[in-house]
Amino acid sequence: MNNISDTPEKTGECIELKYLVNGDNFTSAGEASVDVKRALRELGFDAAIIRRIAIAMYEGEINMVIHAEGGEATVNIFPDKIEIILADKGPGIADIELAMQEGYSTAPDNIRALGFGAGMGLPNMKRYSDEFDIESVIGEGTTVRMVIYTDKD
Amino acid sequence: MPKFLHSVKLEQDKCLGCTNCIKRCPTEAIRVRDGKATIISERCIDCGECIRICPHKAKRASYDKFEIINDYKYKIALPAPALFGQFDNLDDIDLVLTGLIEIGFDSVFEVSRAAEIISEVTRRFFAERHKDGRRPGEHPIISTACPAVVRLISVRFPYLSDYLLPILAPVELAARIARAEAKKKHPELSDEDIGVFFITPCPAKVSYIREPIGVDSTAITGALPITDIYLRLISVMPHIKKSLPLSRSGVIGISWATTGGEAAALLHEKYLAADGIENVIRVLDEIENENFSGLDFIELNACSGGCVGGALTMENPYIAKARLQQLRKFLPFSQNTIEVDGEGEEHIEWSRQIEENRAMRFSDDKKTAIEMRVKMNNIAKSLPGLDCGSCGAPSCRALAEDIVRGEAYETDCIFRMKEKIQEIFRSIADIEHINLDK
Numbered sequence: 001m002n003n004i005s006d007t008p009e010k011t012g013e014c015i016e017l018k019y020l021v022n023g024d025n026f027t028s029a030g031e032a033s034v035d036v037k038r039a040l041r042e043l044g045f046d047a048a049i050i051r052r053i054a055i056a057m058y059e060g061e062i063n064m065v066i067h068a069e070g071g072e073a074t075v076n077i078f079p080d081k082i083e084i085i086l087a088d089k090g091p092g093i094a095d096i097e098l099a100m101q102e103g104y105s106t107a108p109d110n111i112r113a114l115g116f117g118a119g120m121g122l123p124n125m126k127r128y129s130d131e132f133d134i135e136s137v138i139g140e141g142t143t144v145r146m147v148i149y150t151d152k153d
Numbered sequence: 154m155p156k157f158l159h160s161v162k163l164e165q166d167k168c169l170g171c172t173n174c175i176k177r178c179p180t181e182a183i184r185v186r187d188g189k190a191t192i193i194s195e196r197c198i199d200c201g202e203c204i205r206i207c208p209h210k211a212k213r214a215s216y217d218k219f220e221i222i223n224d225y226k227y228k229i230a231l232p233a234p235a236l237f238g239q240f241d242n243l244d245d246i247d248l249v250l251t252g253l254i255e256i257g258f259d260s261v262f263e264v265s266r267a268a269e270i271i272s273e274v275t276r277r278f279f280a281e282r283h284k285d286g287r288r289p290g291e292h293p294i295i296s297t298a299c300p301a302v303v304r305l306i307s308v309r310f311p312y313l314s315d316y317l318l319p320i321l322a323p324v325e326l327a328a329r330i331a332r333a334e335a336k337k338k339h340p341e342l343s344d345e346d347i348g349v350f351f352i353t354p355c356p357a358k359v360s361y362i363r364e365p366i367g368v369d370s371t372a373i374t375g376a377l378p379i380t381d382i383y384l385r386l387i388s389v390m391p392h393i394k395k396s397l398p399l400s401r402s403g404v405i406g407i408s409w410a411t412t413g414g415e416a417a418a419l420l421h422e423k424y425l426a427a428d429g430i431e432n433v434i435r436v437l438d439e440i441e442n443e444n445f446s447g448l449d450f451i452e453l454n455a456c457s458g459g460c461v462g463g464a465l466t467m468e469n470p471y472i473a474k475a476r477l478q479q480l481r482k483f484l485p486f487s488q489n490t491i492e493v494d495g496e497g498e499e500h501i502e503w504s505r506q507i508e509e510n511r512a513m514r515f516s517d518d519k520k521t522a523i524e525m526r527v528k529m530n531n532i533a534k535s536l537p538g539l540d541c542g543s544c545g546a547p548s549c550r551a552l553a554e555d556i557v558r559g560e561a562y563e564t565d566c567i568f569r570m571k572e573k574i575q576e577i578f579r580s581i582a583d584i585e586h587i588n589l590d591k
Binding site for chain 1: 517
């Protein structure tokens with residue numbers, strides 16, 4: 001028998017997808033965004049919307065792997081919007097305004113050698129989402145919340 | 154959506170209701186209900202996997218009877234190049250083509266000839282596309298010669314519909330040219346007098362004739378399977394004293410019968426060629442995840458080996474392939490071009506785009522779709538996850554989906570049924586004050 005629980009999935013209003021983003025394994029980074037893409041396609045969302053969500057999600061996933069040794073990604077799929085919450089227990093961001101600037105990056109050299117760390121992660125996440133909030137506490141971690149509305153073009 | 158006319162059929166009497174076909178079907182289009190397999194018409198792509206796997210020969214392809222050609226005054230055979238790979242020790246295609254005349258056709262037109270024209274048109278298509286240089290992030294183009302692959306994309310990968318090569322399949326072009334040639338030679342013939350018959354390696358091409366892809370109507374009259382024509386040919390071919398000089402195919406056209414032939418004819422190296430329905434699905438998954446940047450062309454064949462592996466061929470596909478290698482050894486590179494044979498390039502492109510098949514969708518309404526998916530996930534979690542197939546669905550997830558669609562019950566699962574029965578026993582035991590745990 002099912003356990004009665006109050007997660008949104010059980011109420012039927014939205015689909016909640018949860019992913020543990022593994023910080024140890026760089027090669028698996030990006031897998032959650034692939035899975036989200038698949039779920040959205042099955043539900044018949046517009047291709048352009050899916051692309052935006054996939055990019056925003058992918059950038060967030062990569063960020064958590066590079067800077068925070070992983071974290072948790074939650075994706076809530078509503079009929080009219082997709083909410084992505086990325087929470088990590090990493091070092092936190094000292095200057096969010098600076099981090100949001102295109103081209104600014106604190107990624108180490110070995111990560112840059114792989115083609116990451118161009119300083120476009122957070123700016124892209126903001127660009128591709130309709131709502132973008134970021135909260136960060138030094139030593140405790142960072143939470144990013146993005147919302148993308150699906151009914152508009 | 155109008156009812157699709159499939160060529161893969163089930164013979165009820167022979168079906169034992171086993172789970173071989175439901176497991177193999179790439180679009181989860183088969184269920185066992187009341188002890189017999191049933192095909193969900195909207196999902197079937199006529200790939201022929203179930204025909205191959207069924208141990209009881211209960212699945213078969215429907216096609217035209219040979220005698221149907223006699224309904225037409227002028228009978229044209231369009232042999233697929235895969236036909237030429239069926240014969241042992243064949244060193245001359247003309248012998249097979251002459252055999253087709255012997256068994257009753259008035260003329261032949263090799264599909265491989267049209268394939269050479271399609272290859273040329275495709276090369277031009279890419280030259281045009283890259284005229285201003287490749288754009289970054291430009292997606293690859295997917296071949297549309299295999300109708301099972303095109304239907305697979307419309308059912309399982311609708312987001313890739315825009316990637317399809319909008320150019321006629323060789324068999325369609327062959328039928329058009331052959332018809333035009335016949336009318337030129339015999340002006341007294343009307344369209345109804347001419348019967349154009351494709352000698353087909355697979356059921357998907359039979360379905361193509363019933364439900365054409367990319368065109369409003371087809372110039373092909375019917376399809377006769379290689380298996381049938383082969384038997385007729387081997388009885389006449391040994392008696393042919395002198396074969397007629399009919400063949401005009403080159404290496405490029407003949408190579409279309411095997412995987413990689415269509416792609417290699419593009420004469421550049423930025424392509425991928427895959428075959429076998431499982432591999433095709435894996436490649437499409439990767440394309441959907443944008444993992445193939447830098448490739449121009451993706452050739453996909455539903456059957457292992459390519460068309461030589463079709464479910465209506467006689468010979469092992471790899472043997473057929475080896476024979477074709479021998480056969481094409483001394484052929485010219487290509488013998489057909491648009492200028493000489495075609496009716497103009499504009500007629501070689503699709504006149505109609507592929508419609509998305511919504512058979513895999515829960516609902517067009519997002520709210521309903523989300524509710525149904527959540528329900529499905531919850532039901533799927535309550536099922537044992539063994540994917541045993543005993544319920545008649547290919548997996549626990551598929552059963553959950555069927556339940557949400559109202560087409561099955563949770564107690565179709567034998568494990569859930571057992572639990573239910575135990576529950577009932579417990580209730581009775583409670584009433585009767587019996588301790589079952591003793």
